[in-house]
Amino acid sequence: MIMLRALLFANGFGLLIGLLIIFMDKVINNYGEVAITINHDKEIRGDGGKTLLRILFESKYFIPSACGGKGTCGYCKLKVVEGGGTALPTEALMLTRSEIREQYRLACQLKVKENLQVEIPPEYLEIQEYEGMFSLSEQITEDIKRVRMQLITPETISYKPGQYVQVRIPTDDGFDFRAYSMSSNPDEQNEIELNIKLIPAGIGSSYLHAKQVGDPVEFSGPYGDFYLKTHSDREIICVAGGVGLAPLKSIVAYWVSHNLSRPIYLFYGARSLKDLYNHDYFTGIAETKPQFHYFPALSDPAPDWDGTTGFIHTVLDRELSTGIHGEAYLCGPPIMIDAVMAVLESKGIPKESILYDKF
Ligand SMILES: Cc1cc2nc3c(=O)[nH]c(=O)nc-3n(C[C@H](O)[C@H](O)[C@H](O)COP(=O)(O)OP(=O)(O)OC[C@H]3O[C@@H](n4cnc5c(N)ncnc54)[C@H](O)[C@@H]3O)c2cc1C
Ligand code: FES
Incomplete structure (x- = not known):
């Protein structure tokens, strides 16, 4: 009986602490609205406390983020010229010393608590968001599916052979992204093809393997500097x-x-x-x-x-x-x-x- 009371007390205390943390995060850590100036030119606004990556995404600025914001791919590096403090230990693993000196940050790790000035490379400004529909889904090996996605809005995409897209994946607490390379010929601009390997318990690959012809899909792209250099004779x-x-x-x-x-x-x-x-x-x-x-x-x-x-x-x-x-x-x-x-x-x-x- 004493054990049971102690257990109930401990559980109740834990719950109280949890609620207190949520309350502090919502009320005390309320950073209000923040302004982000991009390339010394445009200004966007977002909710303070969110990551730089998320605020930029909500204003339709698409930054490569292949690991879904876990801080493990290093793709979301951006130069933060003003505000944001210094790089966190979690970022230091993905940034070189000179990048840290030059004020690069991982946009997925930087929680925005004040106004910032950032530099976004011009090629990222070309990246667009697409709505499409699965037009093919076929098993090509035991664990790889070939899927084709027909573009609806906009109707065409221009990309270089070797580049990838980031597909929006619904999750329990919102959405995430996963990177997939296009296996199609860039000349076919109204449809792209991806090859998806099923990773056991993988969020993105399981989601895409379950999709049927006619299902909707959202993605952004094109991303990446891995593409065929066409001005070469080698x-x-x-x-x-x-x-x-x-x-x-x-x-x-x-x-x-x-x-x-x-x-x-x-x-x-x-x-x-x-x-x-x-x-x-x-x-x-x-x-x-x-x-x-x-x-x-x-x-x-x-x-x-x-x-x-x-x-x-x-x-x-x-x-x-x-x-x-x-x-x-x-x-x-x-x-x-x-x-x-x-x-x-x-x-x-x-x-x-x-x-x-x-x-
Ligand atoms: C530039 C780029 C292009 C890519 N192109 C393709 C592509 O064309 N086709 C494709 O199938 N994938 C591609 N990927 C990988 C893809 O983005 C996902 O990482 C992959 O589908 C796993 O995501 P998931 O959500 O299913 O697994 P998650 O939910 O992210 O991971 C689930 C678990 O599986 C582990 N895991 C993740 N990946 C692997 C793996 N490969 N092997 C074993 N365990 C793993 C994780 O550590 C985790 O423990 C690409 C990645 C990058 C960065
Ligand atoms: S999205 Fe992968 S490190 Fe930021």
Whole structure:
């Protein structure tokens, strides 16, 4: 009985403290309205206490935020030229010393409690919000779905092969965003295609895997500086692991439809044959275009696989000539990117000529 009373007392006390914290946050920490000046020009207003990322979003300024505001991707760096104090320890992990000195902050971590002046790079000002509808949803491997989204408002999007969009994902306490690379050819401006790998208990991938043709979708874009540099005559070396194939498929599709004469190499690593999607598409291109060199490889093949076996960086090491005048585009898990970077550098490709998206 005494135990029960003590338990009830402790629970009641805990509840009281919780309510007090909510009250203090709402009443005492009421920062009122704050003003944010953008690029010394425009001023927007928002509710103090929200993050800079959220206030900018509510005023239709779209900042890359691939981790959904958890402070782990570092994509939402912005220069805060006035106000906001100094970077928090949580931000320091994602900012270099010189960025901290230059007053960069992570917009997702900075709670706005006073007026601020921020600088937003001009390319971010081009990013728009789109409403669309799923026009295709098909399972292409055991855990990857191909979805196509038809644009409704606005009706078209202009993007570069390799870029990504951020899809709005409803959550229990509002909404979040997840980044997905476009695998479609940018020439098709009224529809985009994404390849979504299902992550067990993953909020965004589960949501998108459950969508049906005809369901609405909202996203913003295009984002990212991982895209094919078209003002170059160097050979194009694409290396993909798993669902990292998505942006590279967009690059290949663009290369085909624009009849580019630059040789292109696609090294594509998957676990087994059932994970090797778009294989027939790439094989078909290789059969008709001698400048397209396709190297699929399986790391864990069935005994009847008579193609290349092994991790993709070992295949790259074997097949790519040293001293090649190329630029590389890599997309896949971090461990693959690191191994591929080392091989490319050993072949004489400088770091500046290697672009990658890790996910
Ligand atoms: C620039 C960019 C482009 C991207 N493009 C694509 C794309 O084309 N296709 C695609 O499928 N994804 C892509 N991603 C990854 C995507 O944005 C999400 O991170 C991914 O779908 C997981 O989100 P989620 O909400 O399902 O999982 P969350 O709810 O965020 O995570 C659930 C749990 O799974 C863990 N987790 C998250 N990701 C992985 C993973 N890959 N493997 C194992 N565990 C994980 C988390 O740590 C967490 O514990 C891209 C990411 C970036 C940054
Ligand atoms: S959104 Fe990823 S670090 Fe801010």
